[in-house]
Amino acid sequence: MNALKQLVYVSEVEKDMFTSDTVTQILKVARSNNPEKGISGMLVCNFDHFLQVLEGPSDEVRHLFDKIAHDKRHKNAKVIGEKDIDEPQFDKWAMGFANTNKGIWPYADQSWATLSKQQAMEVLSFAASQSKAI
Numbered sequence: 393m394n395a396l397k398q399l400v401y402v403s404e405v406e407k408d409m410f411t412s413d414t415v416t417q418i419l420k421v422a423r424s425n426n427p428e429k430g431i432s433g434m435l436v437c438n439f440d441h442f443l444q445v446l447e448g449p450s451d452e453v454r455h456l457f458d459k460i461a462h463d464k465r466h467k468n469a470k471v472i473g474e475k476d477i478d479e480p481q482f483d484k485w486a487m488g489f490a491n492t493n494k495g496i497w498p499y500a501d502q503s504w505a506t507l508s509k510q511q512a513m514e515v516l517s518f519a520a521s522q523s524k525a526i
């Protein structure tokens with residue numbers, strides 16, 4: 393049996409590579425690739441950092457994270473939490489997305505590189521509350 397895994401990571405936006413289409417392109421590929429692998433999740437970007445949760449079959453999640461971690465559009469991807477789960481929490485989204493609007497976001501005044509797992513889940517849950525299913 394292939395257990396389900398939830399993996400949460402934070403990474404630094406590679407500013408030299410970041411254009412107005414970067415997020416749109418990432419989401420287009422994610423939403424095309426993820427469903428056939430049984431992967432769902434949520435991505436948040438505050439223009440300094442990406443925070444992403446990936447959920448799905450354990451080996452698919454690990455494989456995708458290894459691929460994402462080598463993507464030149466960000467760097468220093470650091471796993472904040474990785475655990476087996478019974479039920480996915482973000483399965484309304486092949487890859488949901490929310491842009492942060494500094495001020496109303498949890499931990500808006502703190503570097504996301506320093507978020508604890510619990511704090512990261514608060515940010516991602518807040519993003520989920522703002523995001524339409526897609």
Ligand SMILES: Cc1cc2nc3c(=O)[nH]c(=O)nc-3n(C[C@H](O)[C@H](O)[C@H](O)COP(=O)(O)O)c2cc1C
Nearest residue numbers: 418421422425426442444456459460463465466487
């Ligand atoms: C922050 C970030 C999040 C990403 N999330 C996903 C994702 O959820 N699914 C995905 O397939 N690719 C994602 N990518 C893109 C992958 O790094 C990679 O470019 C893509 O999967 C390549 O797809 P291909 O093998 O079909 O060419 C992400 C990239 C970045 C920078």
